[in-house]
Amino acid sequence: MPLLIIQLAILVAVAFIVGCVLGRLFRRKNKAMTDEERTIVAAALSAPAVDEKPEPVQPAPVKEAVTAPLAKDKKPVKASAPKKAPVPDAEVVGGPLPVQLVQPEEKSVPDDPGRPELLDAPREGKADELTVIGGIGKAIQSMLNGLGVYHYDQIANWSDEEAAWVERHIGFPRRIVRENWIGQAEKLVETTIKPAAKRPARARKAPAKPKAKPTKKSEA
Structure with a gap:
């Protein structure tokens, strides 16, 4: 305790x-x-008192809207149509006036440099077999025919510019020169132009006269 x-x-x-x-x-x-x-x-008591009331903001002066005086109602004035001047009567001097014939304007053909001579259709309706020329197949022959080339003499007469024109249009550059289409066509033209040699005509033998049958002499 x-x-x-x-x-x-x-x-x-x-x-x-x-x-x-x-x-x-x-x-x-x-x-x-x-x-x-x-x-x-x-410190708060020693500081001067501040008037906390904000100064009133004066509104900006509003400009008075200027209202234009309304135009008085005026009646619409109808515009008068201009008067047509009188046309003097044409003096008819003996006989009807000559009718001027209007000639149709010629269509200007666009310049196509290097374009060879082309045909709308083969001469006498028969085209040469262009596949004989080495390097020309069925497809190229159909292209040439579509351009207007059907004969050997057309190809033989091509210049370098004309050959280049054809090459551009068939899509095979330098093929004509490389495969000598022009030289082959010239040879084919020479062979086709040479006339065939005439064979000498064989002398026809005169038909033999039928021999007269010997008649039996009647017995005396």
Whole structure:
């Protein structure tokens, strides 16, 4: 029992000491706060009073709208049609006027440099067999016929520019020169132009006369 009383006394003493220390600390803090508050209040009182009322803003002057005077009602004026000047009568001088014949204008053919002589159709309705020339097949022959080339003499007479023109249109550049179409066509023209050698006419034998049959002599 005495031991318990001693322990309680010690605890009370410790609590008292702790309370004193905490109280002293809080007191210092409150004192510092009061000093700061006093300086703030003193500064606020020393500052001049500011009139917080805003100055009234005057509205900008509004320009008066200028209203144009309304035009008085006017009656519409009808526009008068212009008068036609009198046309003097044409004097008829003996006989009807000559009629001018209007000639049709010739269509200008566009320049096509290097264009060879082309035909609308083969001569006498029969075209040469162009596939005889080396390098010309059925497809190229149909292309040449479509351009207007049907005969050997047409190809034989081509110049370098005309050959280049044909090459551009059939889509085979330098083929005519490389395969010598012109030289082959010249030889074919020579062979076709040479007249065929005439064969000597054989002498026809005169038909033999029938021999007269011997007649039997009648007995005397």
